[in-house]
Amino acid sequence: MRNIFAVAGIVIKELYRRKDFYVLFILTVLVCLIMASVNIFNDKHIVRYLKELCLLLIWVSSLVIAITTTARQIPAEREQRTLLPLLAKPLTRTQLIFGKFLGCWLACGLVLICFYIFFGALAASRDHAWPLLNYFQAAFLHWIALGVVVALALLGSLVFAAPSSNSTICFVIVATILTLGRYLDAVALAQPEPFRSLIYAVYYAVPHLEIPFEMRNLIVHDWPLIAWNFVALDALYLLAYAAAFLVAACLVFRRKPVN
Amino acid sequence: MQAGEVFGFLGPNGAGKTTTMNVLLGFVPPTSGAAYLFGIDVRQPIARQRIGYLPELTYYYKFLTAEELLRFYAKIFGLPRAETDKRIDQLLKLVELEHARKRPIKSYSKGMQQRVGLAQALINNPDLLILDEPTSGLDPLGRMKVREIIQRLKNEGKTVFFSSHELGEVETVCDRVAIIHQGDLKAVGRVQEITGQHASLEKAFLDIIGFQTSTTP
Numbered sequence: 185m186r187n188i189f190a191v192a193g194i195v196i197k198e199l200y201r202r203k204d205f206y207v208l209f210i211l212t213v214l215v216c217l218i219m220a221s222v223n224i225f226n227d228k229h230i231v232r233y234l235k236e237l238c239l240l241l242i243w244v245s246s247l248v249i250a251i252t253t254t255a256r257q258i259p260a261e262r263e264q265r266t267l268l269p270l271l272a273k274p275l276t277r278t279q280l281i282f283g284k285f286l287g288c289w290l291a292c293g294l295v296l297i298c299f300y301i302f303f304g305a306l307a308a309s310r311d312h313a314w315p316l317l318n319y320f321q322a323a324f325l326h327w328i329a330l331g332v333v334v335a336l337a338l339l340g341s342l343v344f345a346a347p348s349s350n351s352t353i354c355f356v357i358v359a360t361i362l363t364l365g366r367y368l369d370a371v372a373l374a375q376p377e378p379f380r381s382l383i384y385a386v387y388y389a390v391p392h393l394e395i396p397f398e399m400r401n402l403i404v405h406d407w408p409l410i411a412w413n414f415v416a417l418d419a420l421y422l423l424a425y426a427a428a429f430l431v432a433a434c435l436v437f438r439r440k441p442v443n
Numbered sequence: 444m445q446a447g448e449v450f451g452f453l454g455p456n457g458a459g460k461t462t463t464m465n466v467l468l469g470f471v472p473p474t475s476g477a478a479y480l481f482g483i484d485v486r487q488p489i490a491r492q493r494i495g496y497l498p499e500l501t502y503y504y505k506f507l508t509a510e511e512l513l514r515f516y517a518k519i520f521g522l523p524r525a526e527t528d529k530r531i532d533q534l535l536k537l538v539e540l541e542h543a544r545k546r547p548i549k550s551y552s553k554g555m556q557q558r559v560g561l562a563q564a565l566i567n568n569p570d571l572l573i574l575d576e577p578t579s580g581l582d583p584l585g586r587m588k589v590r591e592i593i594q595r596l597k598n599e600g601k602t603v604f605f606s607s608h609e610l611g612e613v614e615t616v617c618d619r620v621a622i623i624h625q626g627d628l629k630a631v632g633r634v635q636e637i638t639g640q641h642a643s644l645e646k647a648f649l650d651i652i653g654f655q656t657s658t659t660p
Contacts (some may be wrong), residue, residue, distance in 0.1 A: 192520040194504065265501040269563055272468045272496035272573075274488040274518045329615040440472040 187275050191283025192290060199253055199291040207296060208245040215241060216306055231310040232404050238306060240401040242299045243326070249295050250330045251354045254288040254337035255347040258437075271442055278434045285338055285430055292330040296323050307403075318403050321415055325396035328419045332391050333358055335429035342436045358393065366394045391425035444604060446570075451617035451634075452606040455652055460606040461499070464575055468496060471572045480571070492520070495564035499576040502556065505549035509540050509559045512548065518577040520567040521588055534562040538592060554585030561592055572596065574605035578612060590616060610645045620644075624652040 199205060216238045218411055261267040270280065300323045308314055333354065338351040365387075372383035395418050401407060445449050445520055454460050465471045466478050469485040483490040503512055510531055517527040535541045538558035543551065548559060557577065564572060577593070578586040593616050593628070596603060605615050613620060614634055621631040629651045634644060641647040 186521060187519050193518075194507070194515055195555070197511070198504070198506050264503070265498055266503060268468075268470070268498040269501060269503075269516075269560070270519075271470065272491055272498075273516060273567075274492045275519050276488050352623055403614070441642060 187279040188283040188286055191275075191280060192287035195253075195257065195287025196294070199249075199295075204252065205249055205295055205298075206391065208248060209295075209302075212238070212241045212299065213302060214246055216302075217259045220306060220310070229430060231307070234310065235303075235307055235404045238303050239403065241320075242296075242303060243397065243400075246292060246295060246299065246326065246330060247333060247355070247358060250288065250292045250333045251337045251351050251358070252347075253291060254284070254334045255283045255341050255350045255354065257288065257338070258341045259345075259347045267442060277437050280339065281434050281437055285334060285426075285433075288334045288338070289327075289331050292334065292346065293327050296327050296330070315403070315406070317409055318406075321410055322396075322399040322403055325399050325415060325418060325422075328422045329393045329396035330424050331426040332393065332429070335426040335433065339429045339433040339436065342433055342440060361390055361393050363396050365390060365392050391422060393422070396422075444571075444602060446602050447600045448618040449593065449603040449605070449616055451613040451620035452604060452623070453613060453620055453648060454606075454612070454623040455606075457625075458623045458652075460623065461575060462626075463623070464496075464573055464606065467573065468494075492567070493570045495567060495569035495572045497557075497560045497564040497572075497574045497577055499579050501560055503548050503563070504558060506547060508545050508547055509535060509551075509562065510544045512559065513562060516563050516566045522567070530566055530568065534565055537565070537595065538562045539588065552585075554581050554588065557581060557585065557589060558592070561589065565596075570602060572601055572603045572605075574603065576606055576608065576610060579608065586612070610643075610648060614644045622648060622651050 216234065219237055220378075221236050258267075261270065278438075294410065300319055304314060304319055316422070337350065337354045340354055341347065344350040344353065368383055368387035372380050372387060375383060399410075402410065452460050452463070457544055464469065465478060466473050467485055469488075469490065471484070478485045480490045485491075507515070513531045513534065514527060517530065522530065529545075535544050538561055540555060540558055540562065543555065548556065551559065551587075561574075561577070564574070574593070578589050581589065590612060593603060593605070597616070617634055619631065619633050620637055622629045622637070637651075638644050638647045641650060
């Protein structure tokens with residue numbers, strides 16, 4: 185575990201010393217504050233739109249940070265040749281993969297804390313309420329979903345040569361799952377065989393990130409809390425996918441030549 | 444190799460020097476046979492506990508300072524905090540980077556980066572140091588500084604295994620050398636033995652690898 189934490193520490197240091205997070209955070213804050221300063225159509229419930237937009241920006245920003253940070257980890261180690269002195273130490277390739285995953289995932293957690301604190305403050309300035317447990321449920325499942333995305337991007341970084349192609353593919357996959365994933369079963373039903381079975385197979389194979397994504401509604405429309413055992417079950421479901429991607433990444437990395 | 448000696452590993456480009464080092468470090472599996480370091484199979488991570496390695500032309504994490512980089516590697520070796528602090532102070536003094544210890548590595552010159560590389564290779568106080576062309580790409584001053592460090596390590600009794608194209612450097616620093624060509628070990632022995640009746644190590648090297656030098660008219 186010591187080695188995994190050491191590698192994770194470097195990843196976190198890299199994130200807060202680079203400008204990516206600050207740029208995205210400032211952009212989100214600026215857009216939300218500008219939106220908050222105007223009252224379009226004199227709508228009393230305008231705060232709902234403001235919350236929805238802010239949460240959407242938080243999701244987009246967190247995905248950008250998760251995917252771009254993770255996608256460059258192993259390729260950068262190869263390109264800068266830091267992989268050589270690193271693996272010349274008593275560190276296994278599996279520990280390196282787990283360290284990179286943990287670092288990226290924890291970094292995403294820190295990013296989410298900053299974003300959700302801002303969101304809470306912005307919402308409270310209009311709603312005068314702090315539904316902390318709702319925020320916690322949404323942020324927690326959001327973070328777990330990012331764990332799947334990070335593991336997927338890490339696997340992609342070992343399969344695809346360039347970080348840019350890996351990032352693009354990851355974005356397309358994640359965006360497709362978030363927007364169309366829940367409709368795949370309905371699409372399958374309308375198709376003839378063998379497409380029906382094929383689409384059903386895809387429906388059951390892909391990690392469904394929609395529940396964390398739709399947790400936005402819980403906050404936007406002030407819905408009651410979701411049962412905690414359901415939150416735990418969804419977290420376990422997503423963590424199983426993250427674990428599967430990580431195992432695949434370790435297997436691929438073991439076969440990759442270092443030099 | 445014998446303990447406490449500086450061993451030069453010579454060969455033309457593509458001879459197999461780096462590949463041999465990669466096998467010794469467990470980066471690539473040997474096509475046949477097995478490699479052992481201190482009696483431990485090199486495929487076991489623990490075999491790397493007692494070695495230090497400096498690869499050719501490495502650009503360390505730019506966002507870290509030299510001190511942070513060394514602390515990171517020390518953590519991987521499981522060095523206690525007090526020991527780490529002591530080692531970092533000693534190594535930064537050895538490689539003459541004390542003045543730049545808090546500066547990010549991105550602001551370092553190539554020579555400074557190579558010296559921080561040497562420091563990271565020494566963080567665990569290794570019994571064997573493997574250096575892959577440690578002076579490659581450096582200016583004469585940078586080469587001299589790295590050579591001085593290797594000399595100091597030799598005086599401290601460290602075992603050093605290094606590959607180089609700089610035969611003059613090898614003559615100065617090494618106790619013994621090995622010459623490989625196309626994956627075969629062609630010669631091994633003390634520098635004077637290898638040089639033999641040739642005028643210099645360079646001439647002996649060219650003769651051993653079968654290169655016909657043109658005679659001046």
